[in-house]
Amino acid sequence: MSVYLCVVVLTILTVCAYGGIPNKPTNVLLTSHNMNLVLRWDPPEGTANDTVYTTEYKSSVTIFRTGCVNISTLQCDFTPFNLSVYGKYTGRVWAVQRRERSMCAESNTITLDKDSFIDAPIVTLLSNGPTLEVIIKDPLFWISTLRDVYNSATYNITYWKKGQKEKARFISNVQQNRVVLNDLDPLTKYCVQAQINTDRNRNPSNTSDTVCESTTNEKESLWMAVVVVCVVLTVAVVLVVVTVVHWKSILKFFYPKDALPLEFIESLPATRSSPVYLAMRNSSPVVEKYDPISVSAVDELNLLEAAGSSCSKKHEDTERRKKKRLKNTD
Incomplete structure (x- = not known):
């Protein structure tokens, strides 16, 4: 009997230590600072290192909605979850340990525009x-x-x-x-x-x-105002003097006298609209045909000899024609 009792006690202790339902978080508080909404809590007693938390929130006109899921921190920020500045909100949290979920711990209820703490200006x-x-x-x-x-x-x-x-x-x-x-x-x-x-x-x-x-x-304040006015007037006078003295150079800079010839300016539109210009702009580049030629040093000598012999023949023919003309005249 005593052995059986020991086994039962050990079993209960094992279940409580490793497979029991964890305790719920404590001191659950919903706060707002500069119109945000944050849920904070303290971990339950006997919390293991692998304990995580899941949170939910709701307004006075909605049901509970999922907030942060399986987080290890002790707070959840609901601000990014599309809140209303005039909403009335409540939060709750569970502790989750080895897939076992504690009972939920519910927070206080706050209205953002009435309960939010505002920073100093x-x-x-x-x-x-x-x-x-x-x-x-x-x-x-x-x-x-x-x-x-x-x-x-x-x-x-x-x-x-x-x-x-x-x-x-x-x-x-x-x-x-x-x-x-x-x-x-x-x-x-x-x-x-x-x-x-x-x-x-x-x-x-x-x-x-x-x-x-x-x-x-x-x-002193009046003196400073006078100094500022004097500086502004001095700068204005200097600018006016520089403009008057160098007004010709300034005009030349903005309106130069050199210009294109009138005939050239008038011919530009006509040139651009002429058929020749349009044909040249739209035409494709001409492809030239050619045959490859190779010339060696021997060929160059032969060509020179041939050219020399042809020249000597032309000279002899010319001399013969002159002699015939002389005979005919005699």
């Missing part, structure tokens, strides 16, 4: 005399843009003299992304932060990094 400062221009750039969203999702989003701007944040001043519900701060002291360094507020999101954005810039004196 990017702030840039431009100094213009005793004023500062604040330029705000929205964070990039994974789906759509901030203004398309939250068309009535506004900014909260906080600014203070450097080292005096406890005396900070605030501007709320600013709709423009460029704001000029006028109530500043000249030749003073100011620091600025900004934050995004939306009409629907439960989570205000993070506060931007602190950016500092110094104002300048109004006279």
